[in-house]
Amino acid sequence: MHLHDVWFVLIAVLWTGYFFLEGFDFGIGVLTKLLARDRTERRVLINTIGPVWDGNEVWLLTAGGATFAAFPDWYATLFSGFYLPLLMILVCLIVRGVAFEYRAKRGEDRWQRNWEHAIFWTSLLPAFLWGVAFANITRGVKIDANKEYVGGFWDLLHPYALLGGLVTLTLFTFHGAVFASLKTVGPIRERARAFATGAGLVAAVAASCFLIWTQAHSGNERSLPALIVAVAALAAAIGANLAGREGWSFAFSGVTIAAAVAMLFLTLFPDVMPSTLNSTWSLTVSNASATPYTLRIMTWCAGVATPLVLLYQGWTYWVFRKRIGTQHIAEAAH
Known part of the structure; x- marks a missing residue:
């Protein structure tokens, strides 16, 4: 295997990690309007991702770099x-980060309500636009x-x-609802489980249609097992969520995201960006890659830095592993 093949796989892993982690981030942001009934419950949802949301975005920066x-x-x-779509995503991520930090800086209702609207829309739009972007990458675009x-x-x-945008939006919302049920206690936990069931069914229909369409259009024998794993x-x-096994439900929803991303990259390879004008003009892992020397240096750097990042991020999730509820918000406010 050539180094450019290795880096294609590594970039696929980075995008998988980003969608797995940022996926429930976006889902929580959407649920602040769809699930929470008052400002205290919205704060509970935001606090479930408060210590980790910015660390999750490191995966996007690393994938882009x-x-x-x-x-x-x-x-x-x-x-x-x-x-334009990537600029829209970037603006949303900037405003979303500011909203998380500024929402509680003042106590006025209008101030907090405006930032809560910002959190909702800047979570919903990127969740949709990432699906649109990756659907176009997989299908191919006009490259000369x-x-x-x-x-x-x-x-x-x-x-x-x-349809790809609808898949990522519904799948991330389901992923976020399962995460909310895993991280909260009390009535909000029960409502999150109930909401996850409905969101999961919608996501299942949309994802099945999209993945089958992808397989029929440009799939191969490598991508078919990933499709089966994603749907299963x-x-x-959904079944684990109905049974109240929130940990298993979150794990399986993560596997769904990983398998779906894997299917898209397996469909692409050896292309990285197919051309719909002429297949010989497509960008591939060989004609779009950097020099072998650059790839060797990158491989050594990644081999040293990646384990450290994984250990640090894993430690962060372990430290903030406990459930929270409205009673904790009341104590903190008092």
């Missing part, structure tokens, strides 16, 4: 062609012989891409 260094042509074509995207913004909004894991997550 790894793409820039390992596959500069892929990075250039992707970020120039998808400039110079490795440049020659389409427009509206070319990215077709039925397959919109989502069914198991």
Whole structure:
């Protein structure tokens, strides 16, 4: 296996980690309006991700940085062609971070209500847009012989891409509802479990349609097992949630996300960005990669830094592993 193949796999792992961790972050943000009944319950939901949300976004920065260094042509074509949707995601992530930090800085109802609206919308929009982006990457876009995207913004909004956005939005919302039931106590925990059932069924329908469509359009013998695992894991997550096994439900929903991302990358390989104009103009792991020397240096750096990051982030989740409820918010306020 060549180093550019290794880095294709590593970038797939980074995106998997990002969607697994940031997925329930986005889901919690959406649930602040759909699940919480008052400001105290919204604070409970926000506090479930309060110590970890910014650490989860490190996976996005690492995935983007790894793409820039390992596959500069892929990075250039992707970020120039998808400039507007990626800019929208970036703005949402900035506003979302500010909203988390500023929401409680003042006690006025209007101040907190406006930041809560910001948390909801800046969680919902990226959850949808990431699905649109990856659906377009998988299906292929208009790339010419110079490795440049020659389409427009509206070319990215077709039925397959919109279905991909619906899949990530519903799947992340289900993932967040399961996480909320795992991290809370009292009535909000019970409502989170009930909400997760409905959200899981919607996500199951949307994800099954999208993954089957992907397999029929551009799948192969490598991607089919991942499709089966994703659908089976989502069914198991819904079943575990109905049985009150929140830990297992969260684990299975994570497997669903990992298998779905794996399927998309297995469908892509050896392409990284197919061209719908001419298959010979597609970006591949070989023609879009950096030099072998660059990849060797990156591999050594990743081998040293990655275990440290995983240990630190795992320790963070262990420290903040306990459940919280409205009674804890009342004590803190008092």
